[in-house]
Amino acid sequence: MSLGERTPPAVDDRSRGGPEDVLRAVRDFQQGADREQSFELLFRRFRPRVERFLAPRVFSPEERLDLTQAIFLRIYKGLEGYRGEGSLEGWVLHIAFNVYRDWRDRQPGGRNAVPEISIEDLPVAPEPAPGAQVPSPSAAASPLDRIVREERLEALRQAISELAPKQRLCVELHVYQERTMQEIAAALRISPETVKAHLFQARQRLWDKLHTTFGTVEF
Amino acid sequence: MAERPSDFRGTLLELIDASPEPMDHPSPDQWIAYQRGDLSADDEARFQEHLVRCRDCFDLAAAAADFAQPDEKPGAAQELETAALWRLLRPQLDPPPQNVRKITDGPKRPSRGFRLPTRLAATFFVALVGMTAWNLQQWSARKAPRPNVPIFDVVANQRGPAGQELTMPAGPQILVLHPDPSEQLPVYHLTIRDATSRELFSYKLRLNRDLALTLYLPAGLPPGRYRLELADGAGKVLETDLLRVTAPE
Ligand SMILES: [Zn+2]
DSSP, X not given: OXXXXXXOOSSSGGGOOXXXXXXXXXXXXXXXXXXXXXXXXXXXHHHHHHHHHHTTTOOOHHHHHXXXXXHHHHHHHHGGGOOOSSOHHHHHHHHHHHHHHHHHHHSGGGTTSOSOOOOOSSOSSOOOOTTOOOOOGGGOXXXXXXXXXXXXXXXXXXXXXXXXXXXXXXXXXXXXXXXXXHHHHHHHTSXXXXXXXXXXXXXXXXXXXXXXXXXXXXX | OOOOOOXXXXXXXXXXXXXXXXXXXXXXXXXXXHHTTOSOHHHHHHXXXXXXXXXXXXXXXXXXXXXXXXXXXXXXXXXXXXXXXXXXXXXXXXXXXXXXXXXXXXXXXXXXXXXXXXXXXXXXXXXXXXXXXXXXXXHHHTTOOOOOOOOOOBOOOOSOSTTOEEEEESSSEEEEEOOOTTSOOSOEEEEEEETTOOEEEEEEEOOOTTSOEEEEESSOOOSEEEEEEEEOTTOOEEEEEEEEEXXXX
16 A cells, blocks of 8 residues: 555554554554554554565564564654654654664674675765775875876776766766665666666776776776 | 786776765655655756765665555465564553553553453463564565464463473564563563573563563574573562473474
C-alpha cells in the first residue's frame, strides 16, 4: 500500500495504513490514546519498508531481526518528540538509516554488510578511498614533479569535463566511491546496463585523450 | 625524470578531492523525493553531484530508493512474519505511566490479553517463536528460500519434579518467563548456567505489561542442557528450571 492509496482492510483495522490513519495514529500516540494500538499501526505500516531496506544490506536473519527491533524501539521512543517538520516516512527512514549505519560501522570488516568502504560519520574532512594512491603535494619531490603533476591534473580535468554528465558521474562514483554498477544504478536511478554502457564509453573516450599522459586508463 | 606507472586513478581522486566539499546534505525527505522523480531537473543534477563526494548521502539515497518503492499487498507469509515480529516487539515497549505498578499495590492479575492460570502461578512459560517464520516471503522472492516454520509456543512444565526439562530446538530463541505474579519486583535477574552450573549469561529484566519477562536470544543457545535461574534484585533465587536445547534436525 503506498501513500495516497486507499487500502481495503486486509486482516483487521490495524492493518490499515493510509496516510490519514498513520497521522491519526501518531496524534493518538502522542496524546497517549492507546499508544500500543497506535504504534502497532505504524509498525505495520513501516515494517515492509524497513525490511526492504535491511534485506539487501544485512544478510544474517538474526542480525536483521535485531536491527528491525532496534529501529522500531527507537521510533517508539522518539515518536513523542516527532513534530511533523518533515514527513513521517522521511523521519522513519532517518532512524532506520542511523541504526543500520551504527551497526554497520561496528562490524569488523563489514562482514555482514554489503561490501563497501567503511565511513566515518558525516564527512568533515573527506577521506581518500582505502588503497587509493593519492599523491600528496608534499610527496612531490621536485619542481619538475610538480609541473608534471599539474599537467596531468589539467589533462584529466579537461578530459573528464568533456564526458557526458552521466558518463562522468558513473566514472566518479565508480572510482572515487568504489561503488558497484548496481549501486551506481540505484543512486542515479538508471539501469545497471546503462551504467555499464556509460563506463564503457567513458573508458574509451578517456583512453583516446589520456593514454599518452597516463599510459593506462583503468577503472 | 623517470616515468611513473599510470596513476590515472590517483589523479582522478585528487581532482575530485580538490572540488568544493559538499555542504548542504539533502534530507531523507529530499532523497525520497529524488528517488520518486519528484525533483526538478536542476535539483536532481545537483543531488547527483552531491553523491560523488558524500558517502553518507550515497548510502542514504540508496536507502531512500528502498523506502520510495510502493508497498505491495502483504501475503499471508508476510502477515505471519509481521505478527511474529510485533509479538516480539510489544513486550519491549515501555509501559505508559498509568500502567506503572507499585510493588506495594500487591498482586494484580494480568490485565490484557494473557490470563495466567493460577495453578501455574509459580512457573515459567517458555514461549519459543520459530523466527524463521518471519523471514519468509521477501527472501524467497530474493531466491533465498527458507523453510516455512510456523510460530509455535511451548508451555513449560511446572517447576518442581527434579529432572523435568523444557525442550527447545537450537536457533533464535525467545524466552518468555512468567514469574510469580503475587510478588512483582521492579527488576529480576535471569542467569543461564550450563550443565556444570557455570554461569553463561546473566540478564537484568523488567516485567512487561503482561507481567512477563521477555528475553530474545538472537544466536540462541547451542544444543545442550541448561539451568535457568530467576533471582530478585538482591540475587535471591526465586525460580529455577531446566532446559534442554536440541540440535536442529
Ligand atoms: Zn551529503
